[in-house]
Amino acid sequence: MAIDAEGNIFVTVPGGITILTPTGVLLGRIDTAGAAANCVFGPEGDLYITAGARLLKVPTLTRVQGRQ
Numbered sequence: 912m913a914i915d916a917e918g919n920i921f922v923t924v925p926g927g928i929t930i931l932t933p934t935g936v937l938l939g940r941i942d943t944a945g946a947a948a949n950c951v952f953g954p955e956g957d958l959y960i961t962a963g964a965r966l967l968k969v970p971t972l973t974r975v976q977g978r979q
Contacts, residue, residue, distance in 0.1 A: 913950045913958065916974035921958060923947040928960060941969060 913921040918933035928941040928950055943962040950960045952975045953968075960967040 913952050915952065915971075919973065921950050923950060923960075927962075928958070943967060 912923065915921070919938060920931045920933070921928050922931065924940075925946060927943040927947055930938040930940065932938060941958075941960070943960060943965075945963045945965075947960050947962045950958055952971075952973075953959055954975070956971050956973055956975050958969045958971050960969065
């Protein structure tokens with residue numbers, strides 16, 4: 912699970928990542944075509960996802976916590 916600077920939650924679900932607002936409103940989904948185990952933001956705001964034997968890097972427009 913990862914949380915951006917606005918408090919949006921990026922959580923692993925079967926088949927990908929679901930993105931929710933702090934109040935639980937669905938913002939979107941990232942399909943990984945397989946089980947996603949974990950996700951974390953890199954220093955530039957890219958989202959890194961482990962899915963099976965793969966490491967995926969997804970560019971995002973979100974701000975990362977602790978960074979401007």
